Amino acid sequence: MNVLDFLITPAEACKRTGPHDQIVFSSRVRLARNLKGLPFPGHAKKADRLKAFEALMPAVAGLPQMGAAPFAEAMDKLSAMDKQLLVERHLISREHAAKNAGSGFVLNQEETVCVMVNEEDHLRMQALRPGLQLKQAWLAIDAVDSSLQERVEVAYADRYGFLTACPTNLGTGIRVSAMLHLPGLVLAEQINQIIQAVNKLGLAVRGLYGEGTEALGNIFQVSNQMTLGESESDIVERLDKVLLQIIEHEQNARLKQVAEKPKVVFNHIGRAYGVLSQSHSISSKETMNLLSLLRLGVDLGMFAPTPKSLVDELFLCSQPAHLQIGHPEKLDAEARDAFRADLLRQRMKAVPGPDHTKVASKPE
Amino acid sequence: MRCQVCNKAAATVHLTQIVENQIKKVDLCEACAKEKGVNDPTGFSLADLLLGLGAAQKMEEATTATGAEVVCPDCGFTQADFKKSGRLGCSKCYEVFADGLDALLKGMHKGTQHKGKVPPAVRRTADVRAKLTKIESDLKAAIAREDFEQAAALRDALKVAKNAEQEA
Secondary structure, X not given: OOHHHHOOOHHHXXXXXXXXXXXXXXXXXXXXXXXXXXXXXXXXXXXXXXXXXXXXXXXXXXXXXXXXXOEEEEHHHOOHHHHHHHHHOOOOOHHHHOOOOOOEEEEOOOOOEEEEEOOOOOEEEEEEEEOOOHHHHHHHHHHHHHHHHOOOOEOEEOOOEEOOOOHHHOXXXXXXEEEEEOHHHHHOOOHHHHHHHHHHOOEEEEEOOEOOOOOHHHEEEEEEOOOOOOOHHHHHHHHHHHHHHHHHHHHHHHXXXXXXXXXXXXXXXXXXXHHHHHOOOOOHHHHHHHHHHHHHHHHHOOOOOOOHHHHHHHHHHOOHHHHHOOOOOOOOHHHHHHHHHHHHHHHHOOOOXXXXXXXXXXXX | XXXXXXXXXXXXXXXEEEEOOEEEEEEEOHHHHHHOOOOOOOOOOHHHXXXXXXXHHHHHHHHHHOOOOXXXXXXXXXXXXXXXXXXXXXXXXXXXXXXXXXXXXXXXOOOOOOOOXXXXXXXXXXXXXXXXXXXXXXXXXXXXXOOHHHHHHHHHHHHHHHHHHHHO
């Protein structure tokens, strides 16, 4: 099956809404599980990896929670571009994109539940929700996990809980995370303080594509690090509390920047609009950073009636694999930069010029 | 004091961090401190650091104390493998390397006892067992106070519960 045919369009994907979605793009809860009696994928011989793959793919795809006709494919059947598309949609990890025979991927039609088979663990199951909905995501993936455990026996010990390849995931195997847009805190130069405070609480702050990636476009991922010695709901609740605080700080930072340094804020946003709508070659990195400012402008009301879903769609469509869609020949970086600029000029026609007078009358 | 990363140079950088009321300490030489980004407070997390190196270190201490190198009988994983990858080989490894692991987990997590979800099948067996124990003690009590009517009822209940256990 073709990944592109299965996936919902970026336009549709970005129209989904959830609580606090001005600041929180999405909420995710991931569970790591392994089959009883088989070595973990990283240390397994090919035969054992295949055994796990063959047991798990049909078991996962047949779960009631995966709905009718889920996408289920072996990683070696996917092209490099398909894999990159899935990474850009945050449906698989970059590590998983590098996998081939013996690894697999299952996704439901709604794109709310996805499962990686034979990544670092036999199973990495994830539920996604738009906006801040950690608890809902946890309940969804908990249900998937419970029904799967009726079909396969997983590695579990009373003392250590669910056994994982890396001791950092031991116990609950849970990673609760949210993707946040924090341009206000970055402009106010408060972001490092926030990151440090969050780190002190035992939580991790990462860039757009997880571990070791840059925070492009003022987008940050916050997640738990500890998985043992605490229940899943405690972990979810703690992260939820911290996120609500970060949201409040971000809202205050935005209000404060607009009140104290309106020229700086409007200048950034106005220039971003100019470059995005007039360039003929633009890199992915620059695009992300400018789109972040455009989204801030939309949130402030400067581009009414432009919906923020349009900006989110551009975030997605300007990524390398998404740009490659419709081009049979492989685009090099230079060609991509030109196509990206073409796309942006075209789509920015629907966005009226920035109007800073609309801001003061419309605080959040 | 030697550096905990390279185990060669003298440790000159000593870090202490308190995470959730647990004190974590790490000793590094200057070169390793630089490499791990210790000078940059934003990019540095003691937990990450401890997890990358303290783990292997502690396992080594635990295993060398007993002499020979420990190898997992199920998957052939060794502590050298762990040192290299930071991952374990299979479920059995958690028993084989338990001595060193505990110290590592203490530094990494909130506790060393799982407090989260229990697999449905494990929970069911536990429930059935708890029920059995309860009936058995009730039965003993009934016999002790010579309430034979009650005892007979409990004996029947015990039979049903035992069958259920075998099925579960």
